Amino acid sequence: MDSAPTLTQRIATRLRSWEGLLLLILLVVVVLNTVFAPNYLFGDLGNQNQVNLWWIGIEKAIVVLAMAFVIINGEIDLSVASVMGLSAVVVAILWEQGVAIEIGILVALLVGLAIGLFNGFWVAIVGLPSLVVTLAGLIGIRGLAFMLIEGRSVGNGETAFPTWFEDMGQQPVSDLMGFLGSIPFIDRAPFALFLYFGLLLLAGVVLGRSGFGRRNYVIGSNKDVALYSGVGVVRHKMTIMVISSVIAALAGVLLASHLGAVRGSTAFGWELDIITIVLLGGVSIFGGSGTMLGVFLSTMLVLNIRNGLGLSNVPGHTQTGVVGLLLILSVLLPNMMESYRGWARRRSLARAARASRDGPLPRS
Amino acid sequence: MTDALLRRLRPSQVRELITVLLIIVIVVFFATQIDNYLSGRTFNRITTEFPIIAVVAVGQLLVVLTRNLDLSVGSQVAMVAWSTGWIATQMPEINPILLLAIAMGMGVIMGGINGFIVAYGRVPAMITTLATLAIYRSFLITIANAQSIETRGLPDWIVHFPGTTLFEYGKIDIRLIFVIALIVVAVVQLLLTFLPYARRLYAIGSNPDAARMVGLPKQRDVFLAYLGCGALAGLGGLMQMAKFGTITVDSARGLEMAVIAAVVVGGANIFGGSGSAIGVMLGAVLIAVLDLSLARWIGISDFARDFLLGALILLAVAGDVVINKRLQKVWLRARRRDEARAAPHGVTAGGGDG
Numbered sequence: 001m002d003s004a005p006t007l008t009q010r011i012a013t014r015l016r017s018w019e020g021l022l023l024l025i026l027l028v029v030v031v032l033n034t035v036f037a038p039n040y041l042f043g044d045l046g047n048q049n050q051v052n053l054w055w056i057g058i059e060k061a062i063v064v065l066a067m068a069f070v071i072i073n074g075e076i077d078l079s080v081a082s083v084m085g086l087s088a089v090v091v092a093i094l095w096e097q098g099v100a101i102e103i104g105i106l107v108a109l110l111v112g113l114a115i116g117l118f119n120g121f122w123v124a125i126v127g128l129p130s131l132v133v134t135l136a137g138l139i140g141i142r143g144l145a146f147m148l149i150e151g152r153s154v155g156n157g158e159t160a161f162p163t164w165f166e167d168m169g170q171q172p173v174s175d176l177m178g179f180l181g182s183i184p185f186i187d188r189a190p191f192a193l194f195l196y197f198g199l200l201l202l203a204g205v206v207l208g209r210s211g212f213g214r215r216n217y218v219i220g221s222n223k224d225v226a227l228y229s230g231v232g233v234v235r236h237k238m239t240i241m242v243i244s245s246v247i248a249a250l251a252g253v254l255l256a257s258h259l260g261a262v263r264g265s266t267a268f269g270w271e272l273d274i275i276t277i278v279l280l281g282g283v284s285i286f287g288g289s290g291t292m293l294g295v296f297l298s299t300m301l302v303l304n305i306r307n308g309l310g311l312s313n314v315p316g317h318t319q320t321g322v323v324g325l326l327l328i329l330s331v332l333l334p335n336m337m338e339s340y341r342g343w344a345r346r347r348s349l350a351r352a353a354r355a356s357r358d359g360p361l362p363r364s
Numbered sequence: 365m366t367d368a369l370l371r372r373l374r375p376s377q378v379r380e381l382i383t384v385l386l387i388i389v390i391v392v393f394f395a396t397q398i399d400n401y402l403s404g405r406t407f408n409r410i411t412t413e414f415p416i417i418a419v420v421a422v423g424q425l426l427v428v429l430t431r432n433l434d435l436s437v438g439s440q441v442a443m444v445a446w447s448t449g450w451i452a453t454q455m456p457e458i459n460p461i462l463l464l465a466i467a468m469g470m471g472v473i474m475g476g477i478n479g480f481i482v483a484y485g486r487v488p489a490m491i492t493t494l495a496t497l498a499i500y501r502s503f504l505i506t507i508a509n510a511q512s513i514e515t516r517g518l519p520d521w522i523v524h525f526p527g528t529t530l531f532e533y534g535k536i537d538i539r540l541i542f543v544i545a546l547i548v549v550a551v552v553q554l555l556l557t558f559l560p561y562a563r564r565l566y567a568i569g570s571n572p573d574a575a576r577m578v579g580l581p582k583q584r585d586v587f588l589a590y591l592g593c594g595a596l597a598g599l600g601g602l603m604q605m606a607k608f609g610t611i612t613v614d615s616a617r618g619l620e621m622a623v624i625a626a627v628v629v630g631g632a633n634i635f636g637g638s639g640s641a642i643g644v645m646l647g648a649v650l651i652a653v654l655d656l657s658l659a660r661w662i663g664i665s666d667f668a669r670d671f672l673l674g675a676l677i678l679l680a681v682a683g684d685v686v687i688n689k690r691l692q693k694v695w696l697r698a699r700r701r702d703e704a705r706a707a708p709h710g711v712t713a714g715g716g717d718g
Contacts, residue, residue, distance in 0.1 A: 076490075122678065132634050132681045135624060140674015146667035264667070269618070272494060285488045321502030324495035331487040 018282035022297040025326075029301060033308035040311055051172075051188040053307040058192045059084065059251040059258065059267070060274055061299050065196075065203045066247035067278045068295045072207070073240050074220040074287025075123060075130035079137030080248040081270035083115055086145040087252030092154035092161075092262035101165050105253050112249025115141065116242030124237035138271065146264040155261035168192075169257030192254045199247075204292040216240070221288025273320075277302050280327050301326075376640050378687055379631030383646040387653055394657040404535025406656070411538075412526055414652035415545035416441075416603050418645045420619065421626040422552050423475075423596025425644050426589040428627055429565040431572060431636030432482060432489035434590065437597045438619035439500035440474045444601025445611045446504055449513030452605075456519040467602035468595045474500060475594015479587040497620065505613045515609030525606035541603060545645065548596065553641040565589055569636025625673065626651055629680040651676070 005013070033040040039049055054061070063080050070077045087108040094104035115137065122133040155161050172188045207213040215236050219226040227233045256262050281298035283290030305326070306319045373381075395401045420437050427434045444467050451466065452458060474496070481492045515523055528540040556562045564585050568575040576582050605611055624634075630647025632639025651673060658669045 122682070126682065126685070128678075128681050128685065129634055132628055133678065135621065135628070136674040136677035136681075138674075139621060139625065139677065140671050143667060143670025143672070143674060147665050147671060150665070150667060272497065276494060276498075279491050279494075285490050315505075317502040317505040320498040324498035324502070327495040328481060328487060328492060331491055332481060332485045335486050 019291065019294045019297060022280075022282070022294060022301060026297060026301045026304065029304050029308060033304060033311070037308040037311035040308060047184050048188055049307070049311070050185060051190075051193070053303050054193055054196075055190055057299075057303050057306070058190070058196055059255045060270060060277070061303070062192070062196050062199060062251045062254070063248050063270075063274050064277045064295060064299055065199055065292075066244045067274050068203070068281065068283055068290060068292065069207065069216055069240055070130075070244050071275070071278050071283050071285065072220045072287060072290045073216050073237065074223060075237065075240065076134065076275070076285075077119070077130065077241065077244045077248075078134040078271050078275075079115070079119065079141055080244060080274060081267045082138050082141035082145065083112055083245050083248035084252035084255060084267040084270065085264070086115075086141050086148075087112055087249035088256035088259075088262045088266045089145040089149045089154075089264065091253055091256045092159075093148050095161060096154050096159045101162055108253050109246060109249050112246040112252075113242060115249075116245030117238075119245060120238035120241035123241055124234045130241075142264075142268070145266075149262065149264045151264070153261050153263045155256070155259070161257065161260060165257050166260050169254060170260065190258075192258065195254075200292070200296060204296075207292050212236075212239075217288055219287075273302075273323075276323060276327050280323075280330055373691070376631055376638060376643060378691065379684065380640065380643050380646060382683065382687070383630065383643065383650055387646065387650050390650070390653055390657065394661065398657070398660050401657075401660075404537070408535075408537050408539065409656055410649070410652050411542035412607070413656055414645075414648045415541045416600050416607065417619075417622055417626050417651070418545045418648035419548050419603065420597050420600035421623045421630070421644045421648055422549055422641050423593040423600070424623050424627050425630075425632055425639050425641060426552075426565065426592045426596075427489070427586075428632055428634060429569045429636055429639055430586050430589050431569045432586060432589070433493060433624075433634075434475070434478060434489070434593050434597075435493040435620050436474070436478060436496040436500055437593070437600075437623055438616045438621075439497050439504070440471055440594060440597040441601040441604055441616040441619055442611075442613070443474065443500050443504045444470050444598045445605040445608075445615055446508055446513060446613065448602050449518065449605045449611045452519055452522055453513060453517035458519075460521065464599070464602060468598040471594040471596070471598020471601065472591050473594070475590045475592070475597065476587075478594070479590025482590065483583040483587040501613075501617075508613045510613070512613070513605065513609075513611040518609060522606045523609060541607065544599075544603065548599070549641045549645045556641060561585065561588070566637055569633075570638075572636075622651070625677050628677055631680070631684065633684070634681075647680075 034042075041050070063084065067077060067080065090108040090111055091101065091104040094107060095101050099107075119130070119133055119137060122128045123130045160166075168191050171190065173191050173194060174187045174189075207216065215226070215231055218229070218231055219233055219236055223233060252267065255267060259266070277298050278290075278295060279285060280302065281290060281295035283295065302323055305322060306316075309319045309322065310316070391402075420441060424434055424437060447470060448463055448467050452463060478489075478493055478496055481487050481496075482489045485492075526539075526541065529537040530540055530543055531538040556565075564575070564580050567580060568582055568585055572582065601616075604616060608615070626648040627639070627644050628634055628647070629650055630639070630644035632644060654672060654676065655669055658664055658672065
């Protein structure tokens with residue numbers, strides 16, 4: 001038996017892994033941003049930019065955490081952005097009708113729960129492909145959101161949200177709790193950022209250290225084997241779909257307070273960004289592999305790329321294009337390297353075979 | 365009696381029949397709800413509405429059959445629609461056939477990029493086309509430089525395209541756009557039925573590993589499927605430009621979801637191996653009928669259409685599962701009966717109680 005790997009060995013293995021590569025790219029991006037993007041790290045904005053960078057995508061980042069569980073489990077949830085939209089619309093519509101915003105938030109989360117149970121019923125119990133079920137959700141739930149709010153925008157003027165709700169999404173927490181005001185970065189962070197890091201920690205521990213996390217990988221790598229090994233596949237998949245929708249509903253509430261106004265098209269098309277971040281984080285689209293560290297690094301990478309390009313006046317759609325290119329290259333380059341190694345190995349084998357055939361001692 | 369009938373049917377045919385029945389039921393229902401529903405006008409609107417989705421969805425089917433997916437078709441359609449519109453504005457004298465060739469050529473290039481990365485780069489289709497969805501769109505926005513294509517710059521034949529009618533039967537027009545869709549569907553359906561290459565698409569989709577083991581050129585076939593998908597997306601892009609006249613860089617955003625919806629409602633298995641061009645067209649027709657009828661129905665909000673479309677997709681897949689189970693049961697019973705009949709006398713027919 002070998003002794004346990006030393007710390008340096010463990011660090012070395014980590015660095016050669018996917019997460020190591022992401023960290024390297026992230027460092028390159030941070031250096032490039034610092035050098036080329038005005039106000040990225042230094043300048044008039046100070047550390048405000050480092051907070052803004054997170055703030056602008058925080059709702060997506062929160063949904064990414066749940067999506068990582070879903071994709072590692074071998075499923076997909078295309079309906080998250082529509083759930084975010086519906087949950088924001090539910091909060092806004094109830095507020096407009098005179099219901100207290102706290103009740104509205106509760107109802108929005110319950111709606112998320114109901115959608116999760118609905119998706120879970122079709123995916124886990126009936127066994128339909130989640131790609132199609134949640135595609136139906138993507139279209140249908142967005143339709144439901146539009147049915148409720150129609151063409152209007154709620155949260156402005158007469159229907160303005162209560163101050164505390166808007167402050168939650170638009171003001172740093174330190175304004176409310178003075179003692180945080182002395183720590184850089186944290187002094188300007190909004191509530192959602194604290195929530196994100198709390199959830200990230202929780203997600204990391206659950207995925208990497210708990211039985212639930214182990215089952216998530218086992219089911220994701222082979223559902224049938226998991227089933228015959230006595231793992232509760234149905235119940236697990238149900239739980240995963242519910243978590244995904246509830247987290248999306250929560251992110252929708254945060255988005256409503258962040259934007260201060262809600263429309264039917266709120267968060268439209270965000271599912272693609274969210275899935276992109278998860279896949280870039282090294283989570284296999286076929287399920288069974290991926291880590292929360294990788295997902296966190298890729299979230300940071302995407303946010304930093306967008307921020308740096310944005311500060312350099314590169315328009316948003318080009319930023320999306322760059323992230324898309326990175327997504328393809330992240331899978332294509334390792335594949336090509338592997339192919340090259342295989343080809344080189346075959347060639348050297350062929351050469352060796354030729355040498356032995358032409359050698360002085362022919363084989364009998 | 366129903367067993368004997370069901371036995372002769374393949375699942376895809378049962379699905380097509382059910383889709384047709386569903387269309388009829390919906391039409392009959394709305395005929396009782398909306399005044400003057402069964403008129404030439406309704407027919408004309410539906411037959412101008414569904415062709416673009418149908419053409420792009422038939423292309424998507426080629427890729428879906430191989431257990432892959434192309435999420436970038438919306439961006440491809442927009443790219444081709446804008447570019448052909450720009451060319452037609454710059455050169456109003458351009459030959460329509462040449463413009464068609466350019467449109468399909470652009471589609472083939474974009475589909476080829478997808479296919480190359482998926483088939484030869486071994487990058488999962490979902491990842492590749494999610495990325496090219498963003499890349500093609502961002503490329504379009506960059507080259508378009510905030511300019512839109514407008515109807516007044518376009519040559520007359522394009523401006524009149526949506527109303528171009530080949531025959532008339534009373535109030536019913538058989539429009540060019542409808543005929544194009546029918547031709548595309550008929551050609552692809554014939555190819556899928558008779559061309560050995562196309563049969564291989566089904567084989568690859570039902571079991572990719574087995575297809576590779578028996579020596580099918582899987583990579584090349586998948587690559588060609590993407591080329592076909594791109595070519596039809598290109599045609600769809602040209603139709604989009606000719607139908608709407610005004611094309612912004614945001615054109616056809618989200619079209620990929622409508623297209624995949626048509627494929628699924630039309631009975632194709634999203635995990636490959638089954639599906640037909642006719643089914644996909646029926647799926648597109650069903651969605652268009654529902655969409656246009658609901659828009660005219662007073663009893664319901666305009667925004668409820670998406671909600672019902674979502675429900676329809678779910679119904680379609682859930683229905684597939686039920687139909688397949690039922691057919692399998694019928695086949696199993698029939699085979700047992702055949703075996704019992706073929707067995708020599710004196711041996712009691714086993715399993716006859718099934």
